[in-house]
Amino acid sequence: MRVGLVIYGSLNTLSGGYLYDRMLVENLARAGHSVEIVSLPWRGYAAHLTDNFSSEVRRLLMRKRVDVWLQDEMNHPSLFRLNRDLRRLGGPPLLSIVHHLRSSENHPAVWMPLYRAVERAYLRSVDGWLFNSRTTRQTVEALTGQRRPAAVATPGGDRLMGAVPLGESEISSRCYQDGPLRVLFVGNLTPRKGLHFLLDALGRIPSANWQLDVVGRMNMKPAYTRSLMKTLQASPWKEQVRFHGALDQDELKAVYRSSQVLAVPSSYEGFGIVYLEGFSFGLPAVGTTYGAAGEVIGSGDSGLLIPPGDAPGLAAGLARLANDRGHLLTLSLGARRRYLTFPGWEASMNGARLWIESMAAGGGA
Template identity: 50%
Template sequence: MKVGLIIYGRLQTISGGYLYDRNLVEHLEAAGDEMEIVSLPWEGYGRSLLHNVWFALAEQLRLADFDLLLQDELNHPSLFWLNQRLRGQISYPIVSIVHHLRCSELRPSWQNWVYQQIERRYLASVDGFIFNSQTTRQVVQSLVGDSPPHVVALPAGDRLQPNITPAQIEDRAQQSGPLRLLFVGNVIPRKGLHILLEAVAGLPKSDWVLDVVGETAVSPQYTQQIQQQITYNVTLHGPLSDAELASKMMQSHLLIVPSSYEGFGIVYLEGMGFGLPAIAGRGGAAHEIITHGADGFLVEDTPTLRQHIHALHHNRSQLAKMSLAAQTRFAAHPTWSDSMSQIRNFLQSVIPPPP
């Protein structure tokens, strides 16, 4: 297959969505498919709408000899009208990779209403979908009805190749001293780092330490707010290599990313591979990974989050039990290779046969 992929910026951008796209590109290329990345510039939402009338972009797509064009749904403001304009001018199908919808995020309802109108028009302009979770599939179908051909291919957590035994997990849980907490994610409001900092601020500082791993340059204003909120026991690392992140996960007790919304939440699964119970927000698809009270918790507010941290610090037997359950949950999940093979089979099925 010759496959195009439209993204914003670089494929190496740090986020769960780009990790998914990157794994797919690597899998397709390893299978012998030819990939062409079409990179659009990162711009504000309003300026991105103007991409729909870029003559050069329309001409590039009109003349491309793709068998199939993939589009990351993140690019919907640039494509919602352009896709419709290309109808009848291209012979290849367009398949959208949907991680989560912008209109699902937490913001004023009037803003999400505007985003929803544009996203609905974009979703109606494609020929098929790749969904990263059942939750994302359901949200999209609520906007556009019964969807065109689609596949639900779950992200995986085996990127960091966890190598920790149940005995090591139990020993770690029983170690004396503060609970070692880990937050992994871009430092943006949706990921909820401010909620975590509020929660631990109400606990004795001898009970916990917190490592924060993630890009701090995505939302400078929010990062400044976070830096003002940090008082003690918190280390802001910035992004780490895979090896460094794996080391942090080996040493930690709990992974806490109380996002307001996650289309899936790859990091929860990655942490579970190291036996880390995951604490997440209730918005989105985290419930597809975390069984509340068994291998993690789903929380809605700061006091509840604080209560769970406090309880696990003082009940290390419960922490050990949940940690082992987290590792078991990880082991039952498909690998990246499994999910990307599923997508490749789907893509082959939607390519029209030659005339």
């Protein structure tokens, strides 16, 4: 089977969505299928809309000889109208990989009707949807008012630790180590990931009780990063925060292993691979109630779910973990147990591949 995959930029981009796409491509390749990447350049939203009228982009897609098209839903502004032309020509099935919707994010209210309309038109222009969570599926069906052939293949969390998570004895010993609560944030520095919210909450806790390690690309939203740094430098607890930038896998494993809780209070997550990866190290996760984080985190069992923007509530939850190490251990062991209930990458991507093969063969599953 010849597969075309449409993305923006490089498949090696550091993000959960691109990791999912890479894992799917690798699974397809292992099964003997060829995958050709069609990379459209990163530009602004308005510029992406003009791709629909670009003869160059049109020729690029129409000249490819593939049996099925996969499109990362992030590319929707470039394809919402162009897909209609591709379908009208009777080409191969168009399948969208949907991680989360732009219209689920926080944007200025004036732009939201446009974002919803373009995203709705795009999602209606494809033949099938591949989702990373039940929440994403429900969100898409609510936006479009339609159903399509679809599959849900959740991400795996075994990229770093494999099938066997960190042992209970090491987790227990780590929970009771002396010193401040070691909080870990893993995510690119963008407003959606909520580092500003986490810092607000931590600033309400005595600084002797916590330290924060921040892992992730710092150049995604330069203005946001500058604002964070300005806030931090003006704070009395700036020495409690360490920025590591992007780390390789071995470095990331070491940081996970030495931390005690993972806090990524995103305003929205389509799934939250980072929470599941943290579980493999026995780290309870702190997320928010909006989006699909609740499909991963069992609040009070393997972590905490806080309403977006509730800094006092987040501070109270983290303060309890710092002061009650028995509670920290309960959630840490709960995180380990919950990790074992999720399929790994291979099993999940096998299911995604079988669905794609069925759709390419005209199965319409």
